[in-house]
Amino acid sequence: RSNDFGPIGEEVRATREKVGVTEIANFAKYEVSGPGAEDFLNRLMTNRMPKTGRIVLTPMVNEFGKLIGDFTIAKSGEDRFMIWGSSAAQKYHMRWFEKHLPKDGSVRIHRFDQTLVGLSIAGPKSRDLLQKLVDVDVSTKAFRFMDFREMAVGGAPCMVNRITYTGDLGYEIWMAPAYQRLVYRAIKEAGEEFGLVDFGMRALLSMRLEKNFPTWFRELRPIYGPFEGSMDRFIKLEKNDFIGREASAKEHAEGPKLRRV
Template sequence: DVWGMDVARFGEWASLRYTNAKVRENYSRRFSIRFPNEELPAARPAQTTPLYDTMLANNAVMGDSWGLETPLWFAPKGTEPKDIVSFHRSNDFGPIGEEVRATRERVGVTEIANFAKYEVSGPGSEDFLNRLMTNRMPKIGRIVLTPMLNEFGRLIGDFTIAKAGEERFMIWSSSAAQKYHMRWFEKHLPRDGSVRIHRFDQTLVGLSIAGPRSRDLLQKLVDVDVSTKAFRFMDFREMAVGGAPCMVNRITYTGDLGYEIWMAPAYQRLVYKAIKDAGEEFGLVDFGMRALLSMRLEKNFPTWFRELRPIYGPFEGAMDRFIKLEKNDFIGREAAAKEQTEGPKRRRVSFIVDAADA
């Protein structure tokens, strides 16, 4: 795993000016203690979404996610939106707990622009994706979750894929790996031009609503039926949300009932305002990336570069149900089959830490 030395860790935002600022910052801190979750300020903000100023006005503490300013948590009104770093519970613990509790009990909204977004299209797109991914591609209007392996059967990606049309797929994954993944995609593109790949970066942004009242909230924003039967778990639809053209996934990273809503940047503020206005009666709250990561841990959802890395195989990563060894050949299949037969040498599991200060 040589990720720490791979230039694909950086995007176009890592300019000479950015690099100079970060080098100076890192060198000046060479004898300083680095605390958990510490965010460093040099060369920021590099990239922002249309909601950046709105998030600041909402008392958000912002963090850097592959060069993009992302809400981490929301400080209570009347307090300074600032991390006080510590090896113990920091000042974000209480507010994040409230964000999680409100989302689990009512409904929450968070910005998800920091995901990687791709479109794969063309007559060869389905065969191409079936060759790269371990899971079968979905039918039109449906979503699958799938790992991607290298030729040694090691995990090099974890994707959400929706079939948006006969020859069109929408793909979401970790933002930090998008250059890394694009390099792999382009390496395996067929030379006959039958497959096209577009990386959206920040030309497509998103919001996620999650919690038991999220369906009621979404229904107020759309003119189509989003009941359980009409809009099932793992469905994909294109619809107007709050008057804006959007793509909507019936899926969330929190593990709750919820939706991912994707739109062009020009519509993000419109959709966010519509969600906030309609959500008042349901007790809607804003929640940040740290609450999202807390909730996905409670559901045992892995995330890229934390639990899933190229040093692990798919069965070590507990991704068994997404590995379709019976389908036509995919990259890494032989190694994955061997791992299944011999059994993984280690296994990803979740622990409950029963302590007052963990």
């Protein structure tokens, strides 16, 4: 065993039993906006786009029905969507997005890179922790799983997703870089009474494996179809004619040759 085994295990246990915080700026972040934004995304993605204030998870496939992306998409306002995806694939994804932009200028795409950064808090005490940092109600009914909200966290303007990659109760908190240290310090201070720990990427990857959450370039790659990747519930074949729909429908009808388990 690596000498990292013990410390990583401690981070995982503390997060699962109490609450942990980690840095998530490495995700790719985009904003798609304009009057044609929703139609554009429905054409590219296999899942339906969410209503305002809600989030969906969705694969993206090419014309051959092979996985080329996996995204979290929030509808943040009228004709405005926030998208999070793989940092390793963001240049490829931007080329794909730009290739399929409508010619009438009805859609705009902005890639944030490091002009938008984030922190994730996860674990059974994460809601109690977040509630100490905000002036709005984040109870289960007021801030549901897969909700998106803009709110001040620790006094800083943030976007908050009610979702985590650990599979626990938790939140992704996104802010401009100038506010990240302020928010982190507020989280650390408010989290003391809950036994807050910092956890790193290896702990995060361990927790996502425990929940059988796939990750890009490992379980999800362009050699697999969406049903081979066990993404069934995110593939809406009955919606509009998205790119790769015909090939995806064929895979579904014939049954996948492989299956992620």
